[in-house]
Amino acid sequence: MPSPNEILAELKKVKYPGFTRDVVSFGIIKDIEVAYAGVTVIIAAPSAKPEVIHKIAEDVKQAVGAMPGVPKVEVKLERPAADTQARPQPSIARKSLPGVRHIIAVASGKGGVGKSTVAVNLAIAMRGLGWRIGLMDADVYGPSIAMMVGMEAPVSLTQERRIIPLQRFGIKYVSMAMFINDETAVIWRGPMVTKLETEFLFNVEWGELDCLVLDLPPGTGDAQLTITQRVELDGGIVVTTPQEIALIDVKRGAEMFREVRVPVLGVVENMSYYLCLRCSKRHEIFSHGGGARYAAELGVPFLGELPLVRALREGGDSASPLAALNPAHPVSAAFKEIAASVIERLDAPRGQ
Ligand SMILES: Nc1ncnc2c1ncn2[C@@H]1O[C@H](COP(=O)(O)OP(=O)(O)OP(=O)(O)O)[C@@H](O)[C@H]1O
Ligand SMILES: [Mg+2]
Incomplete structure (x- = not known):
């Protein structure tokens, strides 16, 4: 045996x-x-x-x-245990967005783990699978999606003064950066920011979307909690890196979603290993695999691991995300698999 x-x-x-x-x-x-x-x-x-x-x-x-x-x-x-898998009733009134089928949020326990990189490339990969996607950069203090997708277009409003999202790479997106400059960002604090942010989100003319992806500010503080409480979220994704110190934050991220009764769609481990395209080998810089282990411990799905690759950073810096620029790249394929898992989980009937 x-x-x-x-x-x-x-x-x-x-x-x-x-x-x-x-x-x-x-x-x-x-x-x-x-x-x-x-x-x-x-x-x-x-x-x-x-x-x-x-x-x-x-x-x-x-x-x-x-x-x-x-x-x-x-x-x-x-x-599955009923309390974590079923979709419980939120304790405060949450608003959905008319015409938007699903809303998901990408969060991380700490900054700089590649949350925005994952949000942008995941959004593009989901689009590649036929979904109509919107992306909102909800990070007031460091809006980076603007840079990652390019932001030259001026903002325009409908006659009803609703914000018309920009369109790039087949996805619609808005960023708080469209309306603020560095000085105003600094004076915005706490409740005011979250209030503005949710108002902003509900004031966008999204049209018909299969999924809106929210790139949350890093961390799991009041601002993140408020957004996740105000919006009718279908699920959260937690991004981490393999270092032990970042992994502790996975728990915090998952707990934040649980606290507001939003199902965790899964954990993504970014910069998991170094992918050398010259020798096509993986180089384990940190002891990778912690993301999967932690996901298992927390009882949430593991969505996949992404390597540390120069092309991903360059794509981000040059306003041409890798998933759009080079869909055949192995990392774009990895995003596609994560996107497929997310789509499957969102489309799955509730309570199974
Ligand atoms: N897998 C990767 N390979 C190489 N570079 C990466 C990878 N993931 C992210 N980066 C780079 O690391 C930097 C930080 O990534 P990003 O801005 O996506 O992180 P973040 O978690 O959103 O940060 P913040 O907390 O500031 O919002 C960026 O320069 C990005 O291009
Ligand atoms: Mg970011």
């Missing part, structure tokens, strides 16, 4: 239906019990559709059943 570790290694060859990633890295294998009578694999895919779960169960059964010495395989579905 194989050991649980050997079974896990075998399951790493089983792909999640429709993805190139395996079921283990998706974090859906919760336990493996090896007994005399056979093997039991416990899976949990809270947001997956029934037919997807069925396919996973079949594939897992087949893969483990084909291992030498396994007499019988059973796949059991772990029921």
